[in-house]
Amino acid sequence: MAEIKNILFAGVGGQGIILASKILAAGLINAGYDVKMSEVHGMAQRGGSVTTQVRYGEKVYSPIIGKGQADLLVSFESMEAMRWLDYINPKGKVVVNDHELWSAPILMGSADYPEGILEAIRERAETVVIKAGEIAAELGNPRTMNVVLVGTLIKAMGLEGLDWETVIRDTVKPQFVEINLKALKAGMDQVKG
């Protein structure tokens, strides 16, 4: 337990990454870990790139993850995974949502959304690509996309043994508990083994 683990969430404002990182942090705290979590407010929320960081272990000091230090990068958007790739350690893993959100220069036609991002990430690190939006939609609620991704990262980090059901029950409204539990499981099923 002495070793500190580092998980970096990346995405775009409005994708639900803060709720996702809160779910992760709550599960880890219930399991007895020391946890620190960081987020940046302000300008970053106006359609900009957004990250949150979760660190856990027996005793965590720094609330922020350094470059080359993350054990897992979970990105809610494809290009954002590339933007933050140098934060993972070369043995780290990437969970990436196969989902494009065009930034302002691309929307205006002054740049193209880069092709081959997912391949380029796979060439560099152990990567799980999932279509979390589609999975969530098939389950009946596209808004659970973020919880699908939490499920995938939980499995990728080997944390599936913790009590996630309690966390979901504590976090979401009663009428959304079942769908979110399904989303979490569907996310876990994306990782083999």
Added chain:
Amino acid sequence: MKTFMTGNEAVARGAFEAGVVYASAYPGTPSTEILENTAQYPEIISEWAPNEKVALEAVLGASIAGGRALAAMKHVGVNVAADPLMTISYTGVTGGLVLISADDPGCHSSQNEQDNRILAKFAKIACIEPSDSQECLDYMKAAYEISEQFDVAVMMRMTTRVCHSKSLVEVGERVEKDLIPYVKRPEKYIAAPAHAKKLHPVVEAKLVEMEKFSNETPLNRIEWADKKVGIVTSGVAYQYAKEVFGDNASYLKLGFTNPLPMDKIRDFASQVETLYVVEELEPFMEEQIKAAGIECIGKALIPNVGELNPDIIAKSLLGEVRPLLDIPQDKLVGRPPTLCAGCPHRGFFYALKKKKNVMVTGDIGCYTLGASEPLNTTDTVIDMGASISMGHGAQRVLDKAGKGMKVVSVIGDSTFFHSGITSLIDVVYNRGNTVNVILDNRITGMTGHQENPGTGYTLTGQKVKEIEIDKVVRALGVELVINVNPLDLDAVTKALDAALAYEGPSVIITRWPCVLKKFSPEDIKEFGEKKPVCYVVEEECRGCRLCNKTGCPAIVFDKTKKKSYIDPNACVGCEVCLQVCPFKAIKKAGE
């Protein structure tokens, strides 16, 4: 049972437990959530003030009346509050007074990265620096004891990472404090010259007493481990240093940093081989330690620019660099912040951009983005309220030289109440000649939707009389006042034409709610419910991309088809693009 809290939440909890009865603030990242959280405790009267100077003065009044009081602001807010602050050091306090300075190393959402520990020293008040959320709570309680023990204001200096990172906190119970009975004390609270001269030596004596306290308090603690390296550190820099050195160094962890515990530092230094000072931003501790004749290494190796992190410490002091994955730059496009789809500022800036030979002085808020692609309209942004006063000075000089260039000053509603009113008085009083635009989006947008004097609601949601900007500017003597819907491009253009042609000070008020705002009943009555979205009729679109030039993130240009599309999930039906399209290819849903 521990609670997972941000530093800001823990500060509010600490204020609650310490028996604080009054709190005032002006919103500013990273400090905003402190008052939003004190407002959750009915025991604390929590208020938004129009600016930080007013907040600190209100808090001083509460203290003099005998209650424990809290002022919270971002680092640049303390500049605004510097006038009362510099004299509070002379008068001291009655009920404990804590000023939160939330500094922003790295300029995550600020115009500079000043280190306000220097202001605490300059003001001759106590300074404490928590390094995580538990310390935020504990130090608040300690701060009120220190404030009342030494009759001094206490600055609690936080930084973005302390404010906005979450860690586990053991919470306690509130201890109610009886109001300290009021006694008239003119020699203490009337800072007239005769009293001030006598108060200054008192301040110096307090500093001597506080330094003794600094040497003894457990807020300044030594953690002995390997003595080859000793590290003096404070705030979140302590967490970073622990992360890097672990047990391979000893630490003098300073929670109370003004005045510094110089005897303790000297004793610590004498027991280690090499002494490092690890601090974020300025060499605040290092310079004082060196001036005391103690050898140490700090900013010679660790930069005083930008946000500190463990990697910078590891590289600077140990030469350690982690291997990194490369990022192929052709696989990356920037993601700059933009005005939201349907933002009422867009229509105004789009119309303003068409005006030639104008200088645009801007201000602090979301509308700073009027300076970015593709609107590229604003020429200057310095500080709260500066748009109007800077614009006036610029217009004066341009007019004197007969340049024929007009200045348009652009400011938001909350920023106008903060510092724009006095600037507008300057313009009117001195018979200025600028066009002053107040972008009234019915909320303080940038910091995450706080009420302000113009919204008709208080921090706690109480309905109050709205201070009407139109009436304010007319009362100041502005004769040309035009109210306009910023989403109506023709109306904005006409308003700008009229104001630009006018000799004398003019005001244009654009009034439309922030697109992210939860409408109040009054908003719904005035602005209506949701509007139908817009769409592009594909065969009518000629691919001229004028709609893209509004910078709306709901509009996508398809390069292969050479046509624009509107994302129906992002569009809010503001109709700015519809007015811009020269081929009438954009229509309203249902038409």
